[in-house]
Amino acid sequence: MWAKVISIGLKGMEGYRVNVEVGSYVGNDYFKIVGLPDAAVKESKERIITALRSLGYTLSGQKITINLSPADQKKMGPMFDLPMAIAVLLSLHELEAVIPEDTGFVGALSLDGSIQPVEGLLPAVLAAKKLGIKKLYMPLDEGLPVLQLEPLEIIYVASLQDVIGHLSGQWRPPFLKKQEEDENLSSIDYLDFRQIIGHYDAKHALEIAAAGEHHVLLTGPPGCGKSLLAGSFPSILPALKKEAHLEVLSLYQLSRNAYPHSKAPPYRNPHHSASGVSIIGGGQYPKPGEISLAHRGVLFLDEIGEFSKKTLDMLRQPLEDGLITISRTNATVTYPASFILLAAMNPCPCGYTGSNSHYCTCTSKQITAYQNRLSGPLRDRFDINLSLAPIDINTDAATENSEMVRGRVEAARNRQYERYGSEVCNGRVPYEILMNMSPLRDEQQRQLQRLLLKNAWSNRTQIKIIRLARTIADLQAKPAISDEHISEAIKLNTV
Known part of the structure; x- marks a missing residue:
């Protein structure tokens, strides 16, 4: 039968x-x-x-x-x-x-x-x-x-x-009590913004990055606080929604990694000695890599200049599409990889180019070669470029904690979700939808075109500036992009 x-x-x-x-x-x-x-x-x-x-x-x-x-x-x-x-x-x-x-x-x-x-x-x-x-x-x-x-x-x-x-109708499954969904992130052991002395402009920039899911490149000498700021960044991200949480749990289960049931977004910080397969994913039967384990969260690449150039260039597809396709003899699979990329690097091999307190021992050729480890196409995908300097430890500590900042970030994201009709932020929404929902005035468009020609910016740079300006407006609960929002976006992108 x-x-x-x-x-x-x-x-x-x-x-x-x-x-x-x-x-x-x-x-x-x-x-x-x-x-x-x-x-x-x-x-x-x-x-x-x-x-x-x-x-x-x-x-x-x-x-x-x-x-x-x-x-x-x-x-x-x-x-x-x-x-x-x-x-x-x-x-x-x-x-x-x-x-x-x-x-x-x-x-x-x-x-x-x-x-x-x-x-x-x-x-x-x-x-x-x-x-x-x-x-x-x-x-x-x-x-x-x-x-x-x-x-x-x-x-x-x-x-x-x-x-x-x-x-057969002879057995009934037992009732399973629904688990309470705890979205309180205050108990998670992340560094709080309040614990970081100074860096007010950098923390404001990270708030914008969190609100619109923008990628950030931190540049500065050793000890200026790049890793400290990156380590505190997850503390200002909103809790994962139900569908996003299950998606993250699925990826961790496929990779055979444990993930806590808290609603905190994932935070991955691979060492620069990690192989391309461990970062991107792969194997005989492809498993998710670090970029997929950072899905819906943060991928922090400390000392990004020390990663192999081949590995870094493989990040270009997921940064653009939010997906990674891995082809092997046995299978071709696609994993989601929509993450916020934080990267930190020194300005030169010794790290002290432009420093007022240390003498740089690098030649101009060495500095150029070090900067070129980050290819132009990859560098162009960072929305925010932050140049950091050492902070006087006697500076007054911050008064705002991460919970206060996270509240503003969540409010800004909710405005974006309502505007676009789905859980998508300004950093990822298709450009056509962005411009249909938030058109620029003719004068603003002409001004951007003049700057584009004057500074030889790529079209991607212009789009990044508009995305950043829209996120700044959302944080201020403004319905339209103003000239001030565009000016601030230009400063964040071109520092």
Whole structure:
């Protein structure tokens, strides 16, 4: 007899529908899985046979063929154990139930019939919702929050017997209390703005960067506070929304990294000795890299001039598109990589060019070669360029803490979300939408064109200035971009 149930396959973060088809006939004992299964899927045969026998079902005298379609997609991981077991029982008439086309199954089987969580479970759930699955049977993963994703109904099961009982109308899943969503970020151990002495202009610039998701390049001599400012930057970012939080958790689960359930945006700070694969992502079966683990958060590259030029140039695609596509022999996958890039570098190899307190020992050729480690196209993608100088430690400490700044940042972002109709900020919204929603006056446009020709700026520089000006206006709750906003944006971009 023949039976079919639905499961979810993963290609990076992208999910696709997998039809688990089973044909069973009387004959010599035979069990075969086809449809480009990897080793983990092939081993499902032994897990399914043993699990079914432990529950009292026998496959003796049956010739069983399982097809995982589409047959041209590589199937990886043990998450197809549960749907294959259910389809086998249906084909043998051991389970009499009508399973709709919009019902899916994911989970790995143990030999005693219990169902275990698997790697990639959360991305599979999010993919199921996008694919129109209305009901999904899956194991409860203690490492993940209890999911409630309307209109998707999630039924948590602990064993194969639970699934059979629920499909037969003889078992009801236990009620799972919804977890409280704590968006209070004050308890997270980030450096507070109040603890940083001086640097008032730099902190204001970082507030603008946080409000509009603008990339920042910090330049200055050693010890002037570049790393300190970058380390405090996550403290002024708003908490992640529900969908964004689940997206971040999915990426961390795929990379096999732990992520706390707090709503704080991720903050990644890889060392300059990190390889290109660890930054961008990759491997035989590509895994997310640092840029994807920083999705919806911050990627800080300290001493960016010490990173390899090849690695830095690979950042250009994700900075432009918010995605990274990794091609390997076994697979081509795309991961989200929409992050705020903070970078810090010295002005020269010794770090003291232009310093009033130290003598620079670098030649002009060495300084030029050091600056050229950051290619022109990559440098052009920084919206804000900050030149820092050492601060007198006797300067009065700041009076504003990060919570106060974060409140203004969140208000500015909400204005952008309302204006654009989605969770997108000025730093990423398509230019056409930006100009339709916030057009410049004719005189402002002519003035920018004159500056463009006079200073030989690229078109990208002009667009960055408009984006920055719009964010400054949002922080001040102004409906239109003024001349003062454009002037401040020019200073931030061209320092």
